Amino acid sequence: MSVDTTSAWSPRWAINDTVTIARRNLLAIIRIPTALVFAIIQPIMFVVLFRYVFGGAIKVATSGYVNYLIPGILVQTTIFGAVGTAIGLAEDLQRGLIERFRALPMARMAVLGGRTLADVVRNVLVIIVITIVGFAVGFRPTGSVVSYVGAALLMLLFAYCLSWGFAFIGLVAPNSEAAQAITFPLIFPITFASSIFVPIDSMPSWLRGFATYQPVSQVTNAVRGLMNGVPHGASTWISLAWSLGAIVMLAPLAVRRYRQVA
Amino acid sequence: MSLEFAIEVDHIVRTFNNGDFYALNDVSLRVPTGQVFGLLGPNGSGKTTMVRILSTILKPTSGVARVAGFDVVGQSDQVRRRIGLAGQYATVDENLTGFENLRMIGRLNHLSTNESTTRSRELLSNFGLDDAANRLAKTYSGGMRRRLDLAAALVARPPILFLDEPTTGLDPQSRQDLWAIIEGLVESGTTVLLTTQYLDEADRLAQQLVVLDHGKVIAEGTSAQLKSQLGATVLVLTLPTTSDAVRTAELVADLSEQPVRIEGLIIELNVDGGPANAAEALRRVDAQGISVTGLSLREPSLDDVFLTLTGHKVSDDAAPDANQRSARTAHS
Ligand SMILES: Nc1ncnc2c1ncn2[C@@H]1O[C@H](COP(=O)(O)OP(=O)(O)O)[C@@H](O)[C@H]1O
Ligand SMILES: [Mg+2]
Numbered sequence: 168m169s170v171d172t173t174s175a176w177s178p179r180w181a182i183n184d185t186v187t188i189a190r191r192n193l194l195a196i197i198r199i200p201t202a203l204v205f206a207i208i209q210p211i212m213f214v215v216l217f218r219y220v221f222g223g224a225i226k227v228a229t230s231g232y233v234n235y236l237i238p239g240i241l242v243q244t245t246i247f248g249a250v251g252t253a254i255g256l257a258e259d260l261q262r263g264l265i266e267r268f269r270a271l272p273m274a275r276m277a278v279l280g281g282r283t284l285a286d287v288v289r290n291v292l293v294i295i296v297i298t299i300v301g302f303a304v305g306f307r308p309t310g311s312v313v314s315y316v317g318a319a320l321l322m323l324l325f326a327y328c329l330s331w332g333f334a335f336i337g338l339v340a341p342n343s344e345a346a347q348a349i350t351f352p353l354i355f356p357i358t359f360a361s362s363i364f365v366p367i368d369s370m371p372s373w374l375r376g377f378a379t380y381q382p383v384s385q386v387t388n389a390v391r392g393l394m395n396g397v398p399h400g401a402s403t404w405i406s407l408a409w410s411l412g413a414i415v416m417l418a419p420l421a422v423r424r425y426r427q428v429a
Numbered sequence: 430m431s432l433e434f435a436i437e438v439d440h441i442v443r444t445f446n447n448g449d450f451y452a453l454n455d456v457s458l459r460v461p462t463g464q465v466f467g468l469l470g471p472n473g474s475g476k477t478t479m480v481r482i483l484s485t486i487l488k489p490t491s492g493v494a495r496v497a498g499f500d501v502v503g504q505s506d507q508v509r510r511r512i513g514l515a516g517q518y519a520t521v522d523e524n525l526t527g528f529e530n531l532r533m534i535g536r537l538n539h540l541s542t543n544e545s546t547t548r549s550r551e552l553l554s555n556f557g558l559d560d561a562a563n564r565l566a567k568t569y570s571g572g573m574r575r576r577l578d579l580a581a582a583l584v585a586r587p588p589i590l591f592l593d594e595p596t597t598g599l600d601p602q603s604r605q606d607l608w609a610i611i612e613g614l615v616e617s618g619t620t621v622l623l624t625t626q627y628l629d630e631a632d633r634l635a636q637q638l639v640v641l642d643h644g645k646v647i648a649e650g651t652s653a654q655l656k657s658q659l660g661a662t663v664l665v666l667t668l669p670t671t672s673d674a675v676r677t678a679e680l681v682a683d684l685s686e687q688p689v690r691i692e693g694l695i696i697e698l699n700v701d702g703g704p705a706n707a708a709e710a711l712r713r714v715d716a717q718g719i720s721v722t723g724l725s726l727r728e729p730s731l732d733d734v735f736l737t738l739t740g741h742k743v744s745d746d747a748a749p750d751a752n753q754r755s756a757r758t759a760h761s
Pocket of ligand 2: 473476477478517593594
């Protein structure tokens with residue numbers, strides 16, 4: 168037997184494989200028009216819609232609705248992006264690509280690692296684009312650049328942890344349509360019944376409890392506070408705790424499921 | 430290091446549906462290094478299951494398989510570094526170009542970026558995909574996808590190649606092209622395990638064959654051995670009446686080791702002795718004043734093989750329902 172120096176499990180190859188898969192998933196976002204619309208165009212439409220159509224009717228305490236809105240849209244978009252993880256993995260499974268990867272001498276976890284890494288990269292781009300669009304429509308965050316970056320990192324982390332849950336859904340779903348059908352009903356209540364678009368005290372009392380304490384509102388409050396220079400300490404820590412809790416719960420679930428199906 | 434057998438399979442069993450259904454039922458085989466080995470069988474006979482086990486995608490329920498001397502379960506990593514796989518359905522990434530597909534596979538095989546790029550270009554040009562190299566794979570025709578899939582399997586120059594029904598669904602020209610590619614690979618020393626439903630393909634490419642039916646080996650040997658066992662060409666005669674058909678069958682019965690088959694007005698005779706036997710059959714029929722209304726010769730099909738080996742036709746048997754098959758497997 169020959170001695171092998173290129174074990175697929177060496178960290179160097181694990182990183183190589185993860186980056187290779189991530190690059191492939193990023194290319195797919197550019198190549199699939201609907202994915203591109205989903206990632207970039209849709210949040211821009213939300214910005215325009217809420218800034219100019221609904222915005223006038225929404226009363227917020229802080230420095231104008233646009234400064235309230237843009238951090239919320241950013242959180243919403245990074246979370247919506249995780250849907251792509253579910254759909255993409257379901258599609259790869261369906262098309263037999265994951266099986267093909269399985270017969271290659273690559274690090275096995277690179278398929279999930281690369282997929283979630285691609286989500287992070289896409290989210291970084293989305294944050295940059297929406298920030299620019301935000302500036303164009305009058306967004307003037309009052310916080311420091313450092314805390315703006317901190318806010319961006321916080322939502323990237325939260326979305327990353329969440330995307331492991333969506334990876335699990337993608338691996339359970341029988342096909343990509345089903346993956347989509349499962350994820351939307353999950354994502355709508357947590358993004359719309361939250362502080363993303365409107366202050367929670369404007370909601371009916373039966374909704375207020377859920378809307379206040381669910382993680383998306385916590386993340387939104389933390390991000391909005393950091394960007395506008397009125398950090399809300401508790402919500403930042405609570406967001407970090409939710410992120411940690413999510414990844415500790417969801418990543419093993421996704422990994423276990425991946426081992427079963429692949 | 431040169432092994433006598435590139436692939437060794439010993440008593441492999443694979444069940445599905447919690448052990449109720451045997452996709453592979455005690456299969457053993459030896460694939461000599463440097464040859465094309467054919468795994469022949471109808472739909473559902475277990476070919477893909479065998480390929481998936483040998484390419485480390487699926488674990489066997491029991492039994493041992495070694496590829497390049499490494500255990501497919503315990504040393505799967507070593508195995509993966511020595512195999513290429515082109516599955517039954519060309520699995521290319523539709524959202525990447527042909528070139529990007531190959532380069533990705535190169536990188537995942539841990540070739541350097543330069544090596545991956547060079548090798549990808551080389552394969553694209555070898556497989557006539559130069560012009561399509563920068564087009565998305567979703568725009569490729571069936572034949573182009575197959576070639577891209579095969580190219581992907583070859584990126585890392587694996588010494589052992591698995592091709593699962595590589596020509597199913599291809600037009601005759603693409604089929605010929607693919608055969609030529611496979612022959613070229615073997616000339617350069619690659620061992621190929623090829624599955625097929627077509628006897629002519631196995632005959633053309635494979636030095637040795639195993640015939641699978643319901644997850645069991647029902648025949649094995651060189652293609653020449655199998656062919657002599659199965660009869661070469663089939664003479665098909667159509668007679669004006671059923672009684673003529675029966676009479677004709679009796680007249681020519683001694684010309685073949687295999688029984689003459691009668692279906693209504695049609696009789697089929699294996700002409701093992703070659704064209705001379707076919708001519709003799711026609712002379713006898715003519716001498717009796719029977720007028721033949723239809724006449725043709727055809728190469729034996731997988732149907733003929735199965736009829737001879739198992740006494741049943743493939744089509745009677747290719748029940749799509751796994752339960753039906755498992756019932757049959759259970760008491761056979
Ligand atoms: N994952 C699976 N679950 C249940 N049954 C399966 C599975 N894979 C294959 N089978 C069954 O095993 C049998 C052999 O399948 P396969 O190896 O694909 O045959 P072939 O490739 O010769 O057509 C078929 O009856 C098929 O339905
Ligand atoms: Mg098959």
